[in-house]
Amino acid sequence: MPLYKTITPNSQTTVKIWKISEPYNDLFQSLSLKPKSLERVLRMKSELHQRGFLSVRKLLAEFGYADKDLFYDDCGKPHLKDGKHISITHSFQFSAIIVSDTAVGIDIEKQRQKINIIAHKFIDYEFDYLDxxxxxxxxxxxxxxxxxxxxxxxxxxxxxxxxxxxxVIPFNINDEETVAWIDYKTKKHRYNIRFLEFEGFTCAYAI
Structure with missing residues (x-):
């Protein structure tokens, strides 16, 4: 399937989402991968992960980049050779990339009941307003x-x-935006957050 959705939250930032409906071979044959990426995708045991990896390279092409333009630092954070900021995510049949002139992050997750089981591991303050x-x-x-x-x-x-x-400050699902803070050691940082839902998935991105 071609590109699923494009979002432009501001003039310096673009989000692109891909719905992964193509067979692995179709994705693989349509791309030119650098040796390290080729080795990585061939070692993956799950075809779902392989297709997710390859769909991210299709999204790179939508931005005008090739696989060789993407690299990762020692912490595993992705970077682009031209200095633009990038964040990458994929979950089941969706993948997404955000590219910006400023620092950004993005995540997609499938909405599943079992998240309730692990909520206590990632939520503290937010329990005050959740019902x-x-x-x-x-x-x-x-x-x-x-x-x-x-x-x-x-x-x-x-x-x-x-x-x-x-x-994460209180929000309603229909708001499609909220504010979040990182309060770490002596530093406090405020971020504008946008989020959206589609086909049983949630995507959020921080700018």
Whole structure:
């Protein structure tokens, strides 16, 4: 399937989302991979992960980049050779990239009931405003996870805790935006967050 969605939150930032419906061979044959990427994708045991990896390279092409333009630092954070900021995510049949002139992070997650089981591992302050009887409770948990994951990718600092250092202010699902903070050691950083839902998935990105 071609590009699923393009979002332009501001003049310096673009989000592109891909729905992964192509067979592995179609994706593989349409791309030119550098040796390290080729080795990595061939070692993957899951075809779902292989297709996710390759779909990210298709998204790079949508931005005008090739696989060789992407590299990762020692912390595993992706970078582009031209100095633009990039963040990458994929979950099941969706992948997404955000590219910007400023620091960014993005995450996609499938909305699933089992997130309730692990909520205590990544939520602290947010329990003050969450209501388990809310019809949107699972969606809100998923959104909070996506927000915190996007902050983690953006900040890229060892020791940062979802539960202790990332705070998401109250929001409604229909708001499609909120504010989040990283409160880590002596530093406090405020981030504007956008989020959206599609086909049982949630995507959030931090700028």
């Amino acid at each position: 388990e009887n809310d019809a949107d409770y699972i969606k809100k948990l998923t959104t909070i996870w996506c927000v915190k994951e996007s902050l983690y990718k953006l900040y890229a600092t060892p020791g940062l805790s979802f539960k202790q250092h990332c705070l």
